[in-house]
Amino acid sequence: MSVNKLGKFAVIGLSAAWIAGCSTTATETDSSTVTEGAAELSEGDANADQAFGAGADGALTSVIVEDDVTAMDSLAGVETVFYFDFDKSIVRPESREALAKHAEFLVANPDARIVLEGHADERGTREYNMALGERRAKAISRYLTIQGVAASQIETVSFGEEVSVAFGHEDNAWQLNRRVEVRYEK
Structure with a gap:
């Protein structure tokens, strides 16, 4: 049998199998x-x-x-952006209450996953700011794990100075860019 005829038989056979598989x-x-x-x-x-x-x-x-929206209702109004001081990766005391609520939710919902996105302002080299953003995200991660959240529920990523929310070259803009954002994955 020639290769041409064999190819035609294969196409016809596969088509028939596909049609049979799609029937309800x-x-x-x-x-x-x-x-x-x-x-x-x-x-x-x-x-x-x-x-x-x-x-x-x-x-x-x-x-x-279960409706995921109702489970997330317990976090309505809870901060998801946490700010840091210049050149620091220490969790501020005013952030701890909101982080405790995130930890409580994550412990109660072991299937929930979060991504902690670390950011820095424009001052410093690109490499330094990437490392600083990572340290900030890891600081939030450590705080949550101390509260009982499983490490497997947390992912950290650093954007350094690349994803700014405030554009400007003054203290107010820099403060808004020194942050970690908590993002829940679906």
Whole structure:
């Protein structure tokens, strides 16, 4: 058999396998049972965050689905940006209350992950500012681990002077750029 004919057979065979794999096996009974049961339960049910589906025997089943937004509500209004003094990587006392709330949330939610993004102002060399941003992020990380947060939940990264929030060459702008930002990963 020639290579050309073998290639045609391969294309036809793979196409047939792909078409067979894409076919659905849902029946009208499955979808109507789910729709009717969900409509009956959701009209007067206080638990609107449930998902419904048909079990193996066609019976209606429900599964509670946790909503990440409600879990994050406990952090509403909690600071996510922490500032540092010039050339320092020491956590300020006024930051500790907010960090304790982040630690409490992370301990209660072991699947939650955060990224600590360290920043510096424009003064100093690029290499020095990258190292300073890293030290600042690590200081916040150490504080959280002391509070009981697992190290596997925390990632640190330094942007040095590269990601400024305030553009200017005065103390106010520099102060806003000396920071660590807490970002929750989804």
